[in-house]
Amino acid sequence: MAEAATKRGDGPSLDDQIIDLAAACHFDPLRWSRVAWDWGTGELEGIDGPRDWQVDILTVIRDHLADPAKRYQPLQIAIASGHGIGKSALMGMVSNWGMSCFSDAMLVTTANTDTQMRTKTAPEIGKWFRTSITGHWFDVQATSIKSRDKARADKWRQDFVPWSQHNTEAFAGLHNLGKIIILEFDEASKIHDKVWEVAEGALTDENTVIIWLVFGNPTQNAGRFRECFRRYRHRWVTRQVDSRTVPGTNKTLIAQWAADHGEDSDFFKIRVRGQFPAQSAMQFISxxxxxxxxxxxxxxxxxxxxxxxxxxxxxxxxxxxxxxxxxxxxxxxxxxxxxxxxxxxxxxxxxxxxxxxxxxxxxxxxxxxxxxxxxxxxxxxxxxxxxxxxxxxxxxxxxxxxxxxxxxxxxxxxxxxxxxxxxxxxxxxxxxxxxxxxxxxxxxxxxxxxxxxxxxxxxxxxxxxxxxxxxxxxxxxxxxxxxxxxxxxxxxxxxxxxx
Incomplete structure (x- = not known):
């Protein structure tokens, strides 16, 4: 395949081939996810491509962008899941697609805690950049990923930003008129509602591709992440992913949890089934x-x-x-x-x-x-x-x-x-x-x-x-x-x- 040859190619034409491929995937993150990595080798040994649930989300994005009537309307996707499904991997694929296939892309990523972001979310996303065919295009650091083109590094970047309800400027300043904005929340159920409100109010640029992805284990039965699936479900594309349906999860441990707690227990709902609990641990009225x-x-x-x-x-x-x-x-x-x-x-x-x-x-x-x-x-x-x-x-x-x-x-x-x-x-x-x-x-x-x-x-x-x-x-x-x-x-x- 020509696309496979792109990954194997050498000589001065390699970047030109990658640029042509990125242009062809401008509105198609699913195609990009399949050709931008050497599936089945190295860190991806034994894996032949994105998992089914990841393909589903990438298809949602592709189909949204394929429709000129919807393309410049914000696309909001919320995924509640059990453990080990590959949330950070999808964030890495989407981030790399956005940064590789759009010039001057602006991405902001946050997580429930600064520790989560520094030790898990940012390193995982960085790994997908380093192993991509465009890895040499970007400078991957602990708090940001930037274009190596120094003249454009401040405008073509992904930032890993700690959130604070008292300091929301990073989310209020999400403007990139005529280009692309991608906002990612990891472990979203514990991100303060004020951050959600400020981010939502900032995503207003016209003629701009705007994608808001939120991921999390459904640990709380109140708050904005919960309401993506309830009060605001008409505005969000929602998915609840069961860990049992995903390759690579520890099925033996999951079976033990089912035996110990029961499949209908809140423990099992949250950690495996990707369902919200009937009542959060400290919630007074269920x-x-x-x-x-x-x-x-x-x-x-x-x-x-x-x-x-x-x-x-x-x-x-x-x-x-x-x-x-x-x-x-x-x-x-x-x-x-x-x-x-x-x-x-x-x-x-x-x-x-x-x-x-x-x-x-x-x-x-x-x-x-x-x-x-x-x-x-x-x-x-x-x-x-x-x-x-x-x-x-x-x-x-x-x-x-x-x-x-x-x-x-x-x-x-x-x-x-x-x-x-x-x-x-x-x-x-x-x-x-x-x-x-x-x-x-x-x-x-x-x-x-x-x-x-x-x-x-x-x-x-x-x-x-x-x-x-x-x-x-x-x-x-x-x-x-x-x-x-x-x-x-x-x-x-x-x-x-x-x-």
């Missing part, structure tokens, strides 16, 4: 339980007998929202989701209107930022209750009131509670919080600040729902129309929070 909650459809007679309770969680920073949730028995709905409003009187008027409209039997407000709102409500004759999340719980198995009401809400979900299937914010809020290990065994939820450090938003809507479990509530028996929830009335029945 995604499976919340999935069931949003799949439930209740008839009105199943909850109409129960008291109506409003939970209000005021915004505590500029990025947060004021959330007002209603719950009646096993039914719940969002009544308001508004930008932060420091006008306590205006917010109090809104709550009062909703209280009357829905004939609420109780209103609970987070005391952290709600004291002014409740004071304004008192002037209006309203009897709203401030709930201190840091307050003492009734159940001594919980550290504080917030953990206790979330514990009650968790039981409510398991007992048949229903949430709006279209309310993605509430869904994410419920599955987001993790527990904090304690020597005394008390249940403690991580703080909103800690969630933000993990890249997750403050779960204001989740807190608003959980506030409806703050205290037992009796359903009021109202006399006459127009009296409203603030009017007097006697308890018609005692109320169990899980009724």
């Amino acid at each position: 995604a499976d339980d919340v999935d069931k909650a949003r799949a439930r459809h209740l008839r009105k007679e199943q909850y109409a007998f129960a008291p109506v309770i409003l939970g209000v969680d005021p915004a505590w920073t500029g990025d947060d929202k004021l959330e007002i949730m209603l719950r009646q028995g096993l039914y719940s709905k969002s009544l308001a989701s508004l930008p932060r409003n420091d006008n306590d009187v205006e917010v109090a008027n809104l709550i009062a209107r909703l209280e009357d409209e829905y004939q609420a039997d109780a209103v609970f407000v987070d005391a952290g930022y709600g004291t002014g709102i409740v004071s304004a409500g008192s002037v209006m004759g309203r009897s709203w209750r401030l709930i201190w999340f840091s307050g003492k719980p009734i159940d001594t198995g919980y550290l504080n009131k917030r953990a206790e009401i979330w514990g009650t809400g968790k039981r409510w979900i398991k007992a048949g509670g229903a949430i709006d299937p279209k309310d993605e914010d509430l869904y994410q809020d419920l599955i987001g919080p993790e527990t904090v290990p304690r020597l005394d065994g008390k249940i403690q939820l991580e703080s909103k600040e800690d969630m933000k450090e993990r890249g997750l938003p403050s779960p204001n809507k989740g807190d608003a729902l959980m506030l409806t479990f703050a205290e037992p509530v009796a359903k009021k028996e109202r006399y006459g129309a127009g009296q409203g929830a603030a009017g007097s009335g006697k308890a018609a029945m005692d109320y169990d929070p899980l009724s």
